[in-house]
Amino acid sequence: MFASAPDLLRLIVLPVLGWAAWRDVETRRVPSRTWLPLVGLGLLLLAVEAVGHLSLSTSADVLFFVRVAVSLFFVAPIAYGFWWIGGFGGADAKALITIAILLPTYPTYYFAGFTLPEVVTTLGVFSMTVLTNTVLLAAAYPVAFGARNLLAGDVRFPISFLGHRIGVSALREAHGRLYETPDGFSRNGLDIDALRMYLRWRGLTLDELRASPERFRDPASVGETYDPTDGAVGVESDGGASGGDDTTGVETDGGETIETGDGDSGEVVDGDDGGAVDARDDEWAAETFLSEIEGTAYGTTPEKLRGGLEIVTEREEVWISPGIPFLVPMFVGTLAAFTYGDLVFGALGALGIV
Incomplete structure (x- = not known):
């Protein structure tokens, strides 16, 4: 595998997100300090890459700053907004804001005969891809609730898609x-x-x-x-x-x-x-x-x-x-973004829509 030093360093987000997803399932608690080293790394890598594009001599230079701006001033505020209205937990919002800082643009990894990610969006904002992948995967939760309750004979619409029955001792x-x-x-x-x-x-x-x-x-x-x-x-x-x-x-x-x-x-x-x-x-x-x-x-x-x-x-x-462990689809969505790319964009492309 070949990649730039910044893109190789960005891979550290995967084990950290994986650990955070496990903590989210077990306790619904992720310490705030988890994200600080990644935020620091992201700011450092942004500064290093920005220096190389400061000349603005090519369209690629301009596009770099446009993508960074979208990530920092659109995706990150979306994460905060979801938390503010109760759609995200605090750890979920901090994780997505961290990704917006650490991964504003698509990383590229070269292998013998192929390159990852496979599907890159026209906009090219990696944190946006993580967000759309996460939302798509999180939509599986209501489906899973419904299937579980259907098998258990607890069919009540829409309750069966939003919760499940447990013994009081399990509380x-x-x-x-x-x-x-x-x-x-x-x-x-x-x-x-x-x-x-x-x-x-x-x-x-x-x-x-x-x-x-x-x-x-x-x-x-x-x-x-x-x-x-x-x-x-x-x-x-x-x-x-x-x-x-x-x-x-x-x-x-x-x-x-x-x-x-x-x-x-x-x-x-x-x-x-x-x-x-x-x-x-x-x-x-x-x-x-x-x-x-x-x-x-x-x-x-x-x-x-x-x-x-x-x-x-x-x-x-x-x-x-149940409180949905949103960091689980975020981890899977980030892993999918590093390998395949944007799941929604790829599906639309396969259908000939984009």
Whole structure:
């Protein structure tokens, strides 16, 4: 294989993305520091290549800067926008922004008798190819959900394409949101990470909660409270409550570390709206929990938390809308971009459309 030194260095993105995709499947957490070395490398390589095109003496020189501009000022903002509207997780957005910086133009790898990538778009912006490949591959998730539910006999349109049913005990290591509320199906149900945070805050296991729901519904049952962590799977709070198992202070996709103090039941504490919360009227101590922790527990409200707790204590199985590990199709899409090229462009070309 022959390639320029910058293009050879850019291959480092593949093992890093592969590791991040594995972490995304296992924990839905990727440390922010993962992307910093790649961003630094990308900026360095951009500077080196830009020097060679500064003369602007050929159309190739001008095209280089046009492609870099599209990657940095169109693809990267798209990644941020998807995160802002909730379409991407923080790690997904950071990964795509990193690719926009590291791979704005198509790399070229020469082998005996052939060259990779095989299919290069007219625009020639590699990060855009990664984005379109990723979106195309991610579209397989609803199809997979539908097929899985069809085989299991759970056919409910459109629910069967957006979630699946699991045993309540599996919530200890599940990702996503409850797809059910006391009022019916909703994709805005309780975040499962927030459920684990609540259990860790109270020092409870899910089995203990389910065994005595009436007892724990009473806010006076809250005694010593503990660090809720950020709800990640594989983390244990200082109180020993598991919804998962590891150390506290896990870094989230956004790079934030959640730390909380202890509190006691029966106190009047300040709620998120600045008003007083009388813990005696606070079922499940939901408001007390949310007022004591830092942040909002993934947008959880007291009503949403109470509804989710009712669901998991009353039922043996629940529907969930799983958090999609978007870094998996991004890794596969990037690998496909390095080898084949643009999947969408290639398909349209095979159909004679482009």
